Amino acid sequence: MGLSNNSLLFYLFITFAEIMVVLGIILLHAAYTVYIERKVIGRMQARLGPMEVGPYGLLQPLADLIKLLFKEDILPRDSHKTLFQIAPLVLLACAIANLSVIPFNPSFLIADVNLGVLVVLALASLGVYGIILAGYSSGSKYSLLGGLRSAAQVLSYEIPLGLSLAGVILAAESFSLKDIVEAQAQSLLGVYALPQFLGFIVFLICAFAETNRAPFDLPEAESELVAGYITEYSGFRMGLFFLAEYISMYIMSLLIALCYLGGWSLPWWLIALFPFLQALPPTLVLALKVYFFIFLFIWVRATFPRYRFDQLMSMSWKILLPLSLINFMWVAILKRGGL
C-alpha cells in the first residue's frame, strides 16, 4: 500500500495531521485565554494583571504549565484510585472531541458528519460523567455534593440548549453545521440571531451554564463547596479540568458563532453597508466572532455575582425551557410562512 492519493494510509495521515493542527491551535488559544482572562478582569478592576513573567506577563501560561506539571501528584486515601485518575480525562476528551465536527472555514473540517449538532450534544451529555465520577471518586463530601450539583446543572441546561438548537435545525433543515452556515447566509436576514432572538438569548445563557462559568460557576462557590468536584484534585489533573473548561468555552463560542451569527459568512446588509468587509478571509470572520464571545464570557465573569443553586435550577426549568419551546414554535410559524 503506497502513499497514493486515495489509499487508506494516506487518508489516515491527512486526518492525523489535521487533528494535530486543530489541537495545537486550540491548546494555544486555551492557554492564552487564561492569560487574557486574568488581564481583562484585572483591567476591569483597575489592576494590571500578570506582568512579571516575560514582557507584559506574556509567558505566564508557560510558567503556570510548568508549575502544574511539577507539583506533587496527590491521590487521596479514601478515593477510588482508577476512577479518580480517569475522570479528568473523560471530561477533557469529551470537550476536545467536539472539535472534529466543527467547520473552521468552508473547506476545512476534520469529520464531515451530517449530524454535527447531535454529535456535539451527545458529547456534552457524555462529559457529565467526568464531573460526576470526579465528585464521587474523590471520597470527600464536598466533592460529591459539588459534583452532583454541577452534573444536575449541566443536565438541566442541556435541555433548553438542545431545544434552542432545534430552532436553528428546523430553519436550516439540516443537522450539519456547515449546511446551517450556508442556509443562514441565504436566509432573509443573513443571521439567525435576529429572527430567533429568543433562541439566541436562551442559547447564550445555557452556554454559560454548560461550561460552568460565572455567573453559574457553582463548582467555584468557595463558601459552600470549597471547590466543588475539583476539591481533591491537584497538580496536572486539576490543570486538565481547567483546560477542559477553557476548551468547552471555545466550543460554545464556536457553536454560537456558527449557528446564530452566520459563521464565516457576513450578512448581506452588512456587506451592502461596508463593501470592504467582503475582502476579509472567512476564517478571520469566524475568529472575530468567536473572540467576541470569549471576551463576553470574561466580561460577564468580571461583572455578575453568582446565582444560588435553587435560583439556577428554577431558571432552567421555569424560564429557559418554556422560552426555548416558544422559540421553537415561532420558528415553525416562520417556516410555515415561507421565511
Add this chain to the structure above:
Amino acid sequence: MVERGLLLFVLTFFVLFLFFLTFIFRQILYQFLTILLIMVLLGIYYLFLNAEFIAAIQVIVYAGAILIMFLFTIFLFPEEELKYSRDILKTHYSSFLPLGFFLALFLFSLFKAIPKSYKEQNFYFDLKILSKILFNDYWITIYILAFLLSLPMIALYIFFKREERSGSN
C-alpha cells in the same frame, strides 16, 4: 469491506470483554460503568448500520439521560446496598447452564433465520423519509408516545405531592 469486518470484529470483541467484566465486578458502580461503555459502543454499531440519527440518539438518551438518572439513584443508597451480599453466580455455577442453553438456542435460531442469499440494500437512513413515515402514517403512535412520555412527569408530580402531604402531617 475488510476494514468494516476488522472494525466490527474488534467492536464485538470489546462488547464480549465488557460482558464478562459485568459479571466479574461485584460492585454496582463498576458494573454500571461497563454497561455505560456497552451503550456507547452500541452507538458505533448503529453507525455501521447507516443509522447515524439513531446512533446519536442512543448516546444522548441512554448515556446522557437514562444512565445518568441511574447514577444519581445509585448515590441515594448507602454503600452496603451497592455490593452483593450473596452472589448466586459464585455459589451455584449450575445456574449458568440454563442460561447458556438459552443463548445457544437463541443464536442457533437467529442464524437459521438468516436467508441464505440476501441482497444487501445500500439503503441510507434519511431523516426526512423517517419523519414522513412517522408523521403521516403513524401519527397515532406519536400521540400515544407523547402520552407515555408525559407519564413519568405525572408520576413524579404525584410522588412529590404525596411526600409533601406526609411531611406536613
Add this chain to the structure above:
Amino acid sequence: MEVISLFAKEYPFYITSAVLIFLGIALLLLKRNLLMAVLALEIAFNGINLLFATASHYLGDPKGKMVVLLVLAISAGSFAIGLILVVNYYRAKQSLSLEELRLLGEKENE
C-alpha cells in the same frame, strides 16, 4: 481473513444483540438486586433494538429503525418510573434484595 470477511456481514450484529439480551436476563436472574434489575431490563431492550435495526438495514425497510426510536423514547420513561418504584421500595423495606420481594401487600401475615 475469512472470519473477518464474515464479520463484515450481519453476524456481529446478531451476536451482539444475543449477548445483550442474555446479559440482561442473566443480570436479572443471577444478581438478585432490585436496582440492577431495572438496568438489566434496559440492556435487554437494547439487544432487541439492535436486532430491529439490523433486520431493518438488511431488509431495506425503514420501519424497523423507527421502532427503535419509539422503544428508545418509551424506555426512557419506563426507566424513570422503575427507578421511582425502586427508591420507594427501599424506603419501605430498607433492602434492595429481590429475594425479599414476595409480598403484594404491606404487611406479612404470620
Add this chain to the structure above:
Amino acid sequence: MKKEIKYLLFKDLIKGLSITLKNFFKTPVTVQYPKEKVKLYPSFRGRHALVRDPLTGDAKCVACLKCQQVCPSRCIDINYTTDLETGARKLISYKIEALRCIYCGYCEEVCPVGAIVLTEWFEYSSRNKEALIFDKEALLKNWDEFIHSYPEKVYTNKYWNLKGIPESNKSALKREGIYVKIKD
C-alpha cells in the same frame, strides 16, 4: 408592567456590563513596586532613628522617658542613670522593638528635644527578629544611613512641630522650632 419590560430588555444586566466596560478603559492604579516607587510625603513614618547631634556626635536624647510613657504598644525601653550632683540623666541604653511598633508617631511628637524620628525609609524587612530590635547604635546608624541620601541642607520633621498645640505646652526648644543642620 414596567418591571417586566425592564427584565425583558436586560436593563440591569446591561447597566452592570457597561460599568465594567468603563473601568476596562481606565488606567490601572497599580504601582509596580520594586520597579517604580510611590512619592513619599514629608510626614511619612518609616524606620526609627535617633538623631545624631552634629555638635556632640551623640544622640540628642535626654532620657526624659516621655516617649516610653506615650508609646501605645510599649515598644520603647530606656535605661538611664542620674547624676546625683547635678540631677542630670544619662542615657545607658535605648531599645525599640520595630516589630511591635504601630508607627503612630507619638514619640516624635512628645519628644521635647526632637531626638527621635521616624524616617522616610521603609525598605528594611528582615528574616531574623534580632535585626528588627534596634538598640542605640543601630538607631544612630539608621539616622546616618537616612541622612546620607537626604537631598536638602536642613532636616525637620512635621511631627516635631505639630500645629494646634498651645505654646505653653511646648518645650523651650520646640517654641523656637527644632531642625537639624546637615551640611553647610
